[in-house]
Amino acid sequence: MLEYSTELLNALVLITNYVLIPAISYGSQLALGAVGVTLVFGILRFANFAHGEMMAFGCMATIFITWWFQSLGISGGVFPTALLALPFAILVTALLAVAIDRSIFSFYRIHKSRPVTFVVASVGVMFMLNGLVRILIGTDEIIFRDGHKFLIKAGAFKKMTGLSEGLALKQTQVLTFVLAVIAVLALFWFLQRTRTGKAMRAFSDNEDLALLSGINPERVVLVTWIIAASLATLAGVLYGLDKSFKPMVYFHLLLPIFAAAIVGGIGQPLGAIIGGYVVAFSEITATYAFKKFLKYLAPADLAPEGLTQFLTAEYKFAVSFLILVLVLLIRPTGILRGRVL
Amino acid sequence: MSNNRRAVLSFSVMGLMLVIVGFGQSWNVALAILNLCLISAVMSMGLNMQWGYAGLFNAGVMASTAIGGLTAMLISYAPVSRAWSVGGTNVFATLLSLLLTVAAAMLVWKKMAKGKKRSWSMSAVIMTGYLFMRFFYEQATSAIEAVDPAKTGFLGGLGLPIIVSWLAGGLAAAALAWLIGRIALGLRSDYFAIATLGISEIMISILKNEDWLSRGVKNVTGLSRPVPYEVDLQQSEWFSKLVQWIYGSAEDGSALSADMMREAMQLSAGVFVKLCYTVLFLAVVLIILGFATRALNSPWGRMMRAIRDNETAAAAMGKDVTSRHRQVFIIGSAVIGISGAMLTTLDGQFTPGSYIPLRFTFLIWVMVIIGGSGNNLGAIIGAFITWFVWIEAEPSALWLVSQINVFLEESNPLRQHLQEVAPHMRMVLMGLILVLVLRFKPKGILPEEAPDHY
Numbered sequence: 001m002l003e004y005s006t007e008l009l010n011a012l013v014l015i016t017n018y019v020l021i022p023a024i025s026y027g028s029q030l031a032l033g034a035v036g037v038t039l040v041f042g043i044l045r046f047a048n049f050a051h052g053e054m055m056a057f058g059c060m061a062t063i064f065i066t067w068w069f070q071s072l073g074i075s076g077g078v079f080p081t082a083l084l085a086l087p088f089a090i091l092v093t094a095l096l097a098v099a100i101d102r103s104i105f106s107f108y109r110i111h112k113s114r115p116v117t118f119v120v121a122s123v124g125v126m127f128m129l130n131g132l133v134r135i136l137i138g139t140d141e142i143i144f145r146d147g148h149k150f151l152i153k154a155g156a157f158k159k160m161t162g163l164s165e166g167l168a169l170k171q172t173q174v175l176t177f178v179l180a181v182i183a184v185l186a187l188f189w190f191l192q193r194t195r196t197g198k199a200m201r202a203f204s205d206n207e208d209l210a211l212l213s214g215i216n217p218e219r220v221v222l223v224t225w226i227i228a229a230s231l232a233t234l235a236g237v238l239y240g241l242d243k244s245f246k247p248m249v250y251f252h253l254l255l256p257i258f259a260a261a262i263v264g265g266i267g268q269p270l271g272a273i274i275g276g277y278v279v280a281f282s283e284i285t286a287t288y289a290f291k292k293f294l295k296y297l298a299p300a301d302l303a304p305e306g307l308t309q310f311l312t313a314e315y316k317f318a319v320s321f322l323i324l325v326l327v328l329l330i331r332p333t334g335i336l337r338g339r340v341l
Numbered sequence: 342m343s344n345n346r347r348a349v350l351s352f353s354v355m356g357l358m359l360v361i362v363g364f365g366q367s368w369n370v371a372l373a374i375l376n377l378c379l380i381s382a383v384m385s386m387g388l389n390m391q392w393g394y395a396g397l398f399n400a401g402v403m404a405s406t407a408i409g410g411l412t413a414m415l416i417s418y419a420p421v422s423r424a425w426s427v428g429g430t431n432v433f434a435t436l437l438s439l440l441l442t443v444a445a446a447m448l449v450w451k452k453m454a455k456g457k458k459r460s461w462s463m464s465a466v467i468m469t470g471y472l473f474m475r476f477f478y479e480q481a482t483s484a485i486e487a488v489d490p491a492k493t494g495f496l497g498g499l500g501l502p503i504i505v506s507w508l509a510g511g512l513a514a515a516a517l518a519w520l521i522g523r524i525a526l527g528l529r530s531d532y533f534a535i536a537t538l539g540i541s542e543i544m545i546s547i548l549k550n551e552d553w554l555s556r557g558v559k560n561v562t563g564l565s566r567p568v569p570y571e572v573d574l575q576q577s578e579w580f581s582k583l584v585q586w587i588y589g590s591a592e593d594g595s596a597l598s599a600d601m602m603r604e605a606m607q608l609s610a611g612v613f614v615k616l617c618y619t620v621l622f623l624a625v626v627l628i629i630l631g632f633a634t635r636a637l638n639s640p641w642g643r644m645m646r647a648i649r650d651n652e653t654a655a656a657a658m659g660k661d662v663t664s665r666h667r668q669v670f671i672i673g674s675a676v677i678g679i680s681g682a683m684l685t686t687l688d689g690q691f692t693p694g695s696y697i698p699l700r701f702t703f704l705i706w707v708m709v710i711i712g713g714s715g716n717n718l719g720a721i722i723g724a725f726i727t728w729f730v731w732i733e734a735e736p737s738a739l740w741l742v743s744q745i746n747v748f749l750e751e752s753n754p755l756r757q758h759l760q761e762v763a764p765h766m767r768m769v770l771m772g773l774i775l776v777l778v779l780r781f782k783p784k785g786i787l788p789e790e791a792p793d794h795y
Contacts, residue, residue, distance in 0.1 A: 041531075046531065047531040047534065047535060049534075104776055104780070107780055115530065115531060116396075116398055116530045116531075117779070117783075119398065119530070119531060119534060120706070120710060120775070120779060121775075121776060121779055123703050123706060123707075123775065124707075124772045124773075124775035124776035124779065125772065125776070126703070126772070127699070127703065127707075127768050127769070127771045127772030127775065128768070128769050128772030128773060128776070129772075130699065130765075130768050130772075131765045131766065131767070131768025131769035131770075131771075131772065132769060134762055134765035134768070135762045135765050135766065135769070136762075138758065138761060138762055139762075139765075251698070251699070252542075254538075255535075255538065255539050255542055258535045258538075258539075259535075259539070262532070262535070312550065314546055314549065314550045315543075315546055315550070317539070317542050317543060317546060318543045318546065320539075321536075321539035321540070321542070321543055324535070324536065324539060325524055325536070328528065328532065328536070
């Protein structure tokens, strides 16, 4: 009996280490990105294809400021220096987002263009930001994490518990989750309690009615871009800290982010967060090889021979897309009734 | 300025630019650009049908290009008989179980009453089918991929002339478009764009990872050609006579020295091969342009524009909007598929890793938007301009960087950095052109024109 409970514990630790922890941190990154996409969609009513590149830009700005701080001798101690640089990078990215809006998107807003025109314009912005990031920082992989790397090390965990499975917890994973929770709480407080937040919700709900009641649309749009840029920067930096910064990765994050926003119900910030975790958990579960896990649980002679993996890791994108299609077919409004497109 | 004069003018300017490149850089470069301009023109004509005629935001252009390329490879590459003999049976078993699963699932869906029972039976059927497929599939792929993995490790193709694949690529892309249309059509434009973008990404990851089919990232090189090889040309009698005649008449009949002759032969062989491609591609462009123009000016084209401009009104007039959308989506994708096969033919190799959405989806969008959505000639001129800028932006940026670098010291790290990142200038330039055209000339260089009988 005791032996079986150890096996069970081993299986649990294994799944925590390889599925639960990575999925929570990846899900938080996706959720932050998806909230930005969904806010832009709710207020400006178009799918912003440049959001991934905005994340890349925010992360790049953070890296430059981090390097500058490091050269001045400022460091975050046990925490990554990037956290100190983050507020400044958010400022830069928000300024950029507002400048892009003023110079490009506002024209189509005034002329009440069709949503698809906005999407094409956002493709143009995507191209420009894509080139800009590569021109400024190059295309190499950059690791800008410093401070403590692990909170729990696999070896130490094994020694402590006597289990044969190790559990590793990186500081960045905890940071990702904590910062995401703080950002989301702050966002909800803002949307529910402040005047501007309420104006934003009203505007998203019914534009004409909001205008009639004297809400200044330009102010709402401005705040939306600032929030979207801040969340994009945060998501980009957390992803970069957790893994590494590669400019090309952020374009590929666009698809799971869109999937998360739509799955949760587009235009619904809470839905985007749920969607982020749904997409992350499905991606990681579907591409995880359950062989070892089942070996712990099943009797020795019943253990599976193959890897028992639904899909190989290369098909991660396919998972987010499959969820997207299923949701579109079964419940087009998303989990929390968002807009029907 | 009328549209016709504008078209003549813009094509003349484009031709002049290519001639300048020919004299300034080399004729090989100019013709290489021209060939890719022609292929891009086919792509943008295809996308123009979807976007310009019918208003479909297809962000999955890359999927059609890639399947066209795959078809070109599968049609022309010789079959690998050893791979077929070790894995063929299991491949068929996989296909059979796939078909049976789909058939059984459809049967359950149709025959059983809606409810929990049906959902469970569906899941059971699909799971069972999946297990069978996995079983045969794993045996098939491991056997096939073990066959001489350094050289083949895949099933190979049919060994037919590659030019056949241009048609086959179009058909394959049409079939894929039918499938995509089943899933994604009927969604609003943003969703449709995201869905097609997703499908194209999946398509590429399949090509990259299913080694038994496409060799994945190991690439398939050395595809056959519809035109002669440079090496053969340089050794053939008639070609050397031709070169002698051209150069002889240019330089007052004086005989060429051996060294000069060899150089002239090399240069002319390259130019000759590229010219052969140009003729073939130009023929395709003209044929598709002919069909496209007729279609656009026919009642069918009028109906498409009516649907694009007001779906509700068109539906009220009894037009089946979704099935018309599907139709034009399939036709446009087929045209893009043809261009994908042409591209792989020109490259002489199939490289799944080279398919990236920026180059194969969004760049085509830039072409259509700046050329003029809804105008076939506009799509062509848009493709020419965009591809020309895309290629020539790199040397221009490098030149610019070298001008800046004059002021920087040799040891300055900025100097090296600038040199490395200069090529990315073209991304910024593309985005800038797109945004500027969309803002100041939203109808493009050659705007869509209402036919006379409006």
